[in-house]
Amino acid sequence: MKLAPSLFAAALLTASIAQAADLKSGKASEPAAPEITQVPGEDIFGFTSGTDVGSPGDKGVALENDGAFGSRAGRYRVLTQKLELSRTFAENWSYAASAFGAWTSVKNDDFSRTAYGFDGLSMEMRHRVIERSATNPFALTLALEPRWGRIDTGTGLRSDSYSAEAKLQIDAPINDRLFWAMNLNFGSARSRDAIERTWSSDSESSVSSALAYAVVEDKVFIGAEARWQQAYAKAFFGALNGQALYFGPTMAVKAAPNVTINLVMLPQIAGKARGVGGPLDLDNFERANFRAKIVVGF
Numbered sequence: 001m002k003l004a005p006s007l008f009a010a011a012l013l014t015a016s017i018a019q020a021a022d023l024k025s026g027k028a029s030e031p032a033a034p035e036i037t038q039v040p041g042e043d044i045f046g047f048t049s050g051t052d053v054g055s056p057g058d059k060g061v062a063l064e065n066d067g068a069f070g071s072r073a074g075r076y077r078v079l080t081q082k083l084e085l086s087r088t089f090a091e092n093w094s095y096a097a098s099a100f101g102a103w104t105s106v107k108n109d110d111f112s113r114t115a116y117g118f119d120g121l122s123m124e125m126r127h128r129v130i131e132r133s134a135t136n137p138f139a140l141t142l143a144l145e146p147r148w149g150r151i152d153t154g155t156g157l158r159s160d161s162y163s164a165e166a167k168l169q170i171d172a173p174i175n176d177r178l179f180w181a182m183n184l185n186f187g188s189a190r191s192r193d194a195i196e197r198t199w200s201s202d203s204e205s206s207v208s209s210a211l212a213y214a215v216v217e218d219k220v221f222i223g224a225e226a227r228w229q230q231a232y233a234k235a236f237f238g239a240l241n242g243q244a245l246y247f248g249p250t251m252a253v254k255a256a257p258n259v260t261i262n263l264v265m266l267p268q269i270a271g272k273a274r275g276v277g278g279p280l281d282l283d284n285f286e287r288a289n290f291r292a293k294i295v296v297g298f
Helices: 003-024
Strands: 060-069 075-090 093-107 112-130 139-154 157-173 178-192 199-216 222-233 237-256 260-274 288-297
Touching: 093 139, 112 157, 199 237, 222 260
Parallel strands: none
Antiparallel strands: 060 075, 060 288, 075 093, 093 112, 112 139, 139 157, 157 178, 178 199, 199 222, 222 237, 237 260, 260 288
């Protein structure tokens, strides 16, 4: 009967010695922190942006080709190119400086022009205000991008414009391979009419949501994106001139550890212009938008 107390005392002594050894070696007997599933930092959602701003010291260069075609009358094709240099300068803070070029090809009963030219500059500042955690799968980033433009993409003629776009970006992992993002954007602009040479103000807002699925883990993503856009008559809302809903497929390929290619095609599937009949808004928006973008990090 004296054997059990002796074994119990030996077990306690052994446990105490083991705990003391762990403390001496700096190993705390604490449970491991739960793993946090992250949304890939690359452009995987199409026009919709994720919340990642990189780590301090990260730099990147991106070439973005945004195309649009289709209007209510005549021929309308536009390709806007954006060359962007970005840098993460502090924890959760990044900026990007961009230069633009615009190719426009329009033709109707009264006007015809095909031209390419330099289309201004922009500077974007991004700040991730909510980080993902073990108890919160959502991250949130705010951004502001003021821009100077010098081409009216409706005509291809020289026309100065000054605008600023505020952006709210949210994303979250659904599981290890499926990811979701949503953007709420509002832009206000003042521009000079290319023909009348008079100044006017207008604004646009958009809500977009996208899903991306990793077909090949961390390398190939396919998904879908929906975007609802609204055009207003004044610098801060005012009368609603029109609205359009776009929906289409997206694809992202990580061609190398630091190179990502993003592709998206969004046709307009529903819309309404003020005072105009028909199932689409082809007065304020295009029949379809597409993007081909390559991002290189270093």
